[in-house]
Amino acid sequence: MPSWKPITMVPWLALLAGVCAGLGWLALRPFIVTTLVPQLSGRGPALANFEPMVLRAGPDDNSSGGSLTAAGIKADLSFRAKPDGYGGQQKQPVLRLWSADSGDDTPISLLTDTPLLEYMGLPSTMINALVQMVEFDVDNSSPEVLLSQYTGGAHCCALVTIFRENGQGEWQAIDAGAFDGDIFAATEPVPGHGYLLATVDNRFLYRFSSYTGSSAPLQFLALQGEKVVDVGHQPHLRPLFEKDAQRQAQILDNNRGGEVNGLLAGYAASHARAGRIEEAWPVVLQRHDPDSQWGLEYCPNEEYHDHGGECGQESRRHPNFPSALAALLREAGYISEDLVLADKPLEPKP
Secondary structure: OOOOOOHHHHHHHHHHHHHHHHHHHHHHHHHHHHHEEEEEEEEOOOOOOOOOOOOOEEOOOOOOOOEEOOEEEEEEEEEEEEEEEOOEEEEEEEEEEEEEOOOOOOOOOOOOOOOOOEOOOOOOOOOOEEEEOOOOOOOOOOEEEEEEEEEOOOOOEEEEEEEEEEEEEOEEEEEEEEEEOOOOEEEOOOOOOOOEEEEOOOHHHHOOOOOOOOOOOEEEEEEEOOOOOOOOOOOOHHHEEEEEHHHHHHHHHHHOOOOOOOHHHHHHHHHHHOOOOOHHHHHHHHHHOOEEEEEEOOOOOOOOOOOEEEEEOOOOEOOHHHHHHHHHHHHEEEEEEOOOOOOOOOOOOO
């Protein structure tokens, strides 16, 4: 029989052990990152009672930025000077997320430490930004971080980005969109039902009238996984749309001969969310301006018509305003696809 020398097996055993250890780490890493590490750092699987924290930076307050620390995460906001191309400077917000497991006072070095995430915002001529730590997603072990910055410009714009930790323990940026008006933080519109982005539906601005002739309905957006979605159909929000329907009715009643179609669009949308579209639609048919051509042209196979853009293909036209408004309400999820709304008042029976 051949004489085996145990010493010759050692390298192979070491290699096999290394492979097994590597495979074991790959299998256990999701559990370690999402379960064990949060528990050791004091972050539970769901931060149901997490109290939101907000830092606002402007020319008169926190003009150089600042930081928030909670639940093992430190969110640090700073501003980087960049030339604007005209001899002046712009300020670019920079958000960095750091692990703060070892304590809030641990010094951080940009030379030797690596952030969990680094995000460069849009350069602007003004300093106007907001950082919020808030619990958007109860399915992960960390609060989310929201960055809202103001771009400047007429009737514009708050850019909102949400940062969340995914199932692999990696932080990702989710673009929530651009919104009319000043920067804003997430709120809890109905206590006990979670934090949302409470705004107005910008799809109704400029759609059928000028900006001043438009009246947008309320809109509530939630973070679901990696997407920001409209949750206005949820029953617990209906009382808020009831109040908004009253507000829209008052705006319409106060209109004295100005643009009306943009006001009717918001009026119909808020009533649809309140479950009262049948009540609102006769008002649309009776009071709309049939001569206005604003918003009748649209781009086929595109979800929403960009009032200032090109179709990229042959454009089409709705026959009238009620038809165009009904199409928008369906596309935006305010009414069901199978709900038929008349595009002109019913003729009285003889």
